Amino acid sequence: MAYDLEEQEQLDSIKAWWNKYGNLITWVLIIALGGFAAWNGWKTYQRKQAAQASVLYEEVQKAATAKDSAKVLRAAGDLKDKFGGTAYAQMGALSAAKVAFESNDLKTAKAQLEWVVKQGKDEEYRSVAKIRLAGILLDEKAYDEGLKLLAGDFSPAFAADVADRRGDILVAQNKLEEARTAYRTALEKMDEKNPGRQLVQLKLDAIGGTGTKSAA
Template structure:
C-alpha cells in the first residue's frame, strides 16, 4: 500500500524517535513491570506471613487461657523468630509475658516485655513499658520502674503513666508526690474514663483530694 507524503513523514519521525529513545523506553517498561511484580510478590508474602502467624497466635491464646506458661513461651518464641515483622510477634510477647507473670515467672515476663520495647512499634512499646514498670514495682525495684515511666510514651498513655507513677511513689512512701501523680492521672483521664474511680480511691486513701471534675463524674 502506498503512503502519502504526510504518512511517510510521520513514519520517518516515529522511526527516528524510536531509534533514539526505544531502548530507554523498553528498559523503563521492564523496570516498571519488574517493580510491579516485586510489589505483588511482597504483598503476597506479607499476607502468607500474617496467615501463618495468626494460626500460631490462636494456639498461643489457648495456652494463655490454660495458663500453660511453658507452651506459651515456646509458641511466642516461634512467632517472634519466624514472623518478627508482623504485629502478631508483638502481641505474642505481651501475651506470653502475661502468662509468665501469672505463674510467677517474673524473669521471663520481663524478658518478653523487653522484647516488645526493643522490637515493637510505639503503641506496643508504650504498653510494654507500662507493664514492665508494674513487674518492677512488684519486685520493689522502684528506681528502675520510675526510670522506665519517665521515658517516652505516646500521648494517649499519659493517664496510665501518671497512675503507675503514683503507685511507685506510694510504695516508696513519697506520699506528696504520689498525690500529685494521681491528680495528674485523673486530669488526663477525663470524667468518663473507666479507670478514674479506682485512681480517685487510691488518691483519697493517701489523704488526697480528687479534682472537682473527677468528683462530679464519680
C-alpha cells in the same frame, strides 16, 4: 498501497525518534513492571506471613486459656523467631508475659515485655509493655529504672495509665507529694466512665490527697 511523501516523512520521524529513545523507554517499562511485580510479591508475602502468624497466635491464646505456660512460651517464641515483624508477635509476647506473671515467673514476664519494648513495631503495644514492665520493676524495687521507663514518649491514650503507675512507684519511694500529683494527673486524664477511676481515687485518698485537680 504506496505511502505518499507526507506519510513517509512521518514514518521516518517515528523511526528516528524510536532509534533515539526506544531503548530508554523499554528499560523504563521493564523497571516499572518489575517494580510493580515486586510490590505485588511483597504484599502477597506479607499476607502469607500474617496468616501464618495468626494461626500461631491462636495457639498462644488457647494455651493461655488452658493455663499451659510451657505451650504459651513455646508458641510465643515461634512467633518472635518466625514472624517478629508482625503485630501477632507483639501480642503473643504480651500474652506470654501475662501468663508468666500470673505464674509468679517475673523473670520470664520481664523478658517478654522487654522484647516488645525493644523490638516491637507498634507504638501501642510498646506502650502497654512499658507500663506493665514498670509494674514489675516496682515489685523488684527498681524504682529509678521504672520511672525512667515511664518518662519516655507515650500517646495521649496512655497518659492516665502512665501517671497512675508513676504514682505507685513514687508511693513506694515515699515521695508522697509527687505521688499525689501523679494520681491527680491520672484522674484528670482518665475518662469519667472508666472503672479504674475509683481505684486511683482510693490510692490518692490513702496518701492524704483530695480531689482531681491537676498539679500541672
